Amino acid sequence: MNILVRRAALALPPLLLTFPAWAQDAKIDAGDTAWVLTSTALVLLMTIPGLALFYAGMVRKKNILATMMQSFFICALVTVVWMIAGYSLAFGNGGPYFGDFSRLFLSGLSANWDKPFTLGAGTEAAVATTIPESAFLMFQMTFAIITPALIAGAFADRMKFSAMCVFIVLWSLLVYSPIAHWVWAPTGWIFALGAADFAGGTVVHINAGVAGLVCALVLGKRLGYGTDNMAPFNLSLAVIGAALLWVGWFGFNAGSALTAGGRAGMAMLATQIAAAAAVLSWTFAEWMTKGKPSVLGAISGAVAGLVAITPAAGFVLPGSALIIGLVSGALCFWAATALKRMLGYDDSLDAFGVHGIGGIIGALLTGILAFGPLSADAKNAEGVYIGGMALFTNQVIAVGATIAYTAVATFILLKIVDVIIGLRVTDEEEREGLDVVLHGERLG
């Protein structure tokens, strides 16, 4: 076995730092399973209603329902897509770049439904877990759901619902599943490379953030951007949404340990510290530069910190989490305000500024700050992910590959959908408001 594959076998991916495949007697552990099931519910809550409220609170009144519909409907769409082919394409063994169709329509799931699931069964780098496959695929489904829902923040206020549906289905299958495969499947090439991504800094946040940027650029600016008053209609909704995201993130990060124990505990702790630190740094940065500490700034800071700690959660100590939070809060503040204005793109709800930039910051800092012992296992006493130049290099490669692939693939998919259906609503429709134009409903 060459060194890369040997390391890969034990480079237990973000979620799978459990037992090596040769622990034949692994049983379904009730505690681990209970925690993963709970985390699944928490992560779903992040999308409905967390993200729905977070985003809807920031748009104008005429688009609130349409914005909520995006999150809600994407939840339903991606669930079915994941069940049909998404899961199989992401976690089927396949090759380095794609999974396979072994679990098309989740066929074969019943065979070992009550036995502990082994990811990558039959391959060299297979990893056994202590939870049933149904729980694993459900947990992963909630990640597959929230990622496209995040992109919606970039094209808010101007994308056709029909176009969004078609785009999201294609994107989930052709962009999300492949990247998830690269990073989290034992046969994936980034997994083999040895890059660290505990809960989805690349797969979810950089992916959605960059895709969002591409959407913002392809769709173009909203009518009246820069001149009209586009102030949020009801920030209280956004506050509630952000709080749901924060608490739900415990499922996102700590749940990615796939076990209920020290790893989950440390991941939850790191998550909380980073979130809190980022609230402080974004708020203070804004207070100093703009004169007032805003509520929108505080909640945006929280999300930025949570995004940045996502790839790092189970691999860093609390002190590092503090650093990651402080840095991401301040840099994402800069990205969502100054950078956006400088480059002139209309990323309505800062999908790129917060998720893209936050994810990149987190992924790179993980490369420097990873504390080896947290990822130690039977074969690697010093740890699988140890902060340093080697890991940092892997992080750069993983981040670069994610950005490149998602940018190009998203662009192509958008162009295809544009030709078939048309992406953007008309000017009159945009002025009227998406709620009544797309859905025939009004907030009153």
Place this chain on the structure above:
Amino acid sequence: MKLIIAIIKPFKLDEVRDALTPLGVQGLTVSEVKGFGRQKGQTEIYRGAEYHVSFLPKVKIEVAVSSDIAEQVVEAIIKAAHTGKIGDGKIFVLDIERAVRIRTGETDGAAL
């Protein structure tokens, strides 16, 4: 009959209403409006995007009264709504051509 329209600061509504009751005013209509006169608006900032909002929230009171008490009503409103700071508002007095009470069909004076 006169229709008195008064645009006042929102927090003055209760004081104005209390000032009108002793004058025999038995009903009025209130709406929440936005507007500006000489009072400047405010600047709101959302993630770095600045919006100068020139429209300020105000309250509009419309009250129909018989001409003989119109002047007293105007005086009462001025006294109750006054703060001395910019943005206190304005009062307009219009003539009413006709008034009808819907329930009973009474007209003009009996309808007020």
